[in-house]
Amino acid sequence: MRVAIAGFSHESNTFASHPTALGDFGVRPADQLVAHYQDTFSEMAGYIAGAREHNFELVPLFSAGATPAGPLTRQAYEELVGRLLAGLKQAEPLDGVLLALHGAMVAEHFPHADAETVHRLRAHFGPSFPIVVTHDYHANVPPSLVEEATALVIYKTNPHIDQRERGLQAAGILARTVRGEVRPLSALVKPELLFNIYHHNTSRPPMQPLMQAAIELEKTPGILACSIAAGYQYADVPHMGPSIVVVADGDQALAQREAARLGELMWARREELKIAVPGPAAAVQMAMANERFPVTLLDFGDNIGGGSAGDSTFLLAELLRQGAEGWVVTIWDPASAQQCNQAGIGAQVALRVGGKTDTLHGPTLSIHGRVCTLHEGRYEERERRHGGGRHFDQGLTAVVAVGGEGRGGLLVLNSQRTAPMSIHQLTCAGIQPQHQQILVAKGAVAPRAAYEPVSARLIEVDTPGATAIHRSPSEYKRARKTLYEWQQH
Numbered sequence: 046m047r048v049a050i051a052g053f054s055h056e057s058n059t060f061a062s063h064p065t066a067l068g069d070f071g072v073r074p075a076d077q078l079v080a081h082y083q084d085t086f087s088e089m090a091g092y093i094a095g096a097r098e099h100n101f102e103l104v105p106l107f108s109a110g111a112t113p114a115g116p117l118t119r120q121a122y123e124e125l126v127g128r129l130l131a132g133l134k135q136a137e138p139l140d141g142v143l144l145a146l147h148g149a150m151v152a153e154h155f156p157h158a159d160a161e162t163v164h165r166l167r168a169h170f171g172p173s174f175p176i177v178v179t180h181d182y183h184a185n186v187p188p189s190l191v192e193e194a195t196a197l198v199i200y201k202t203n204p205h206i207d208q209r210e211r212g213l214q215a216a217g218i219l220a221r222t223v224r225g226e227v228r229p230l231s232a233l234v235k236p237e238l239l240f241n242i243y244h245h246n247t248s249r250p251p252m253q254p255l256m257q258a259a260i261e262l263e264k265t266p267g268i269l270a271c272s273i274a275a276g277y278q279y280a281d282v283p284h285m286g287p288s289i290v291v292v293a294d295g296d297q298a299l300a301q302r303e304a305a306r307l308g309e310l311m312w313a314r315r316e317e318l319k320i321a322v323p324g325p326a327a328a329v330q331m332a333m334a335n336e337r338f339p340v341t342l343l344d345f346g347d348n349i350g351g352g353s354a355g356d357s358t359f360l361l362a363e364l365l366r367q368g369a370e371g372w373v374v375t376i377w378d379p380a381s382a383q384q385c386n387q388a389g390i391g392a393q394v395a396l397r398v399g400g401k402t403d404t405l406h407g408p409t410l411s412i413h414g415r416v417c418t419l420h421e422g423r424y425e426e427r428e429r430r431h432g433g434g435r436h437f438d439q440g441l442t443a444v445v446a447v448g449g450e451g452r453g454g455l456l457v458l459n460s461q462r463t464a465p466m467s468i469h470q471l472t473c474a475g476i477q478p479q480h481q482q483i484l485v486a487k488g489a490v491a492p493r494a495a496y497e498p499v500s501a502r503l504i505e506v507d508t509p510g511a512t513a514i515h516r517s518p519s520e521y522k523r524a525r526k527t528l529y530e531w532q533q534h
């Protein structure tokens with residue numbers, strides 16, 4: 046049995062100011078795929094483990110991924126999907142494909158680009174060829190994808206720490222399908238909710254009991270997979286919002302019935318989806334008044350993993366205004382990092398920091414400080430953290446002490462937009478998070494896996510930006526206006 050594996054992944058924020066071009070993608074070629082992923086917690090690692098467990102021959106193609114930002118350009122999408130199809134044709138004969146797609150990819154010419162990718166594979170291979178897809182929990186799943194994929198398996202955790210297990214599960218479904226042991230039939234239900242990112246944490250209500258119900262259902266005989274995607278509210282696309290996908294063995298009615306039941310469970314929680322989150326001033330005040338440190342502030346508006354700029358200054362400005370101490374703020378600012386590098390360790394620098402990507406993420410601030418660390422930016426994460434990655438590179442990184450000895454804080458200036466999924470983003474530059482007072486993590490739920498172990502408390506902050514908690518319904522052009530949260534306005 047020959048099974049091709051490939052990954053083509055992007056979470057596309059249609060409110061972000063910069064499109065995602067071909068050059069933004071990191072492409073891992075076929076001959077590096079297994080070596081790169083097998084010791085990670087990614088779904089690719091699960092596919093690789095699945096080949097051993099289910100005794101099939103692995104045919105690696107490539108993986109392509111880019112940091113979340115605006116939709117893909119036509120050229121980027123066509124080039125990469127073309128490469129995928131060409132690779133598959135070259136690898137034939139094949140018995141099946143395992144495909145890691147994010148589920149919230151938008152291309153400038155396709156609002157649901159992942160569905161288009163599966164459609165092109167289906168068109169080439171015909172109706173009965175096994176194509177099993179894995180998705181991120183933030184997928185906006187359209188009906189056509191569920192119809193054209195043989196089966197869809199979605200992460201069950203946020204922070205995403207179960208990708209390897211989901212990859213392995215998908216590999217199992219694929220292998221058993223090829224051997225004729227199971228016949229996957231799927232149902233999709235989409236409750237008419239926005240399901241705000243604030244509620245995406247799978248460790249607390251309202252999502253925790255829903256996910257528990259999905260996990261229980263998956264133990265039922267005849268059910269091959271049961272997934273709940275929370276959706277991705279920063280992609281203005283027709284099928285934006287949560288999705289329940291049940292895959293049953295040869296029993297469409299069972300899949301439909303159980304998906305409907307879970308849909309009802311989610312819908313019944315709609316009154317719990319209200320949100321009260323402090324803004325920057327109140328959040329910094331709360332952090333400073335906390336009895337134990339460090340307190341981590343989650344900067345929702347500048348959620349890098351959700352497509353924001355990574356150079357927002359709203360929280361930095363507030364920390365400076367309130368005279369906070371012991372803070373650490375990371376800002377993507379290659380020019381300032383370079384300036385520090387030229388000045389050298391120990392030098393006093395006058396910098397113009399952040400707010401350079403667009404007008405959504407606060408003003409550029411004038412900062413005076415002393416360069417205390419310079420680092421090349423590579424670090425390794427061996428623990429199970431959001432995204433399952435192991436090797437990271439934030440580029441040339443400078444740490445600047447602001448406000449003098451014993452006062453003020455540390456500004457981390459990096460050169461590549463890097464979401465805060467690993468605490469080693471700080472420790473690699475000599476910062477000991479446990480001895481700081483206030484850490485700013487530019488994200489919503491994902492950074493919790495890295496920051497909860499070192500924090501006395503985490504505070505979610507309603508900051509402006511391309512990933513602000515609330516967007517006016519009038520900003521959406523393609524999403525369904527019938528979503529419950531929008532009917533309440």
Ligand SMILES: [Zn+2]
Nearest residue numbers: 181182183205
């Ligand atoms: Zn996600």
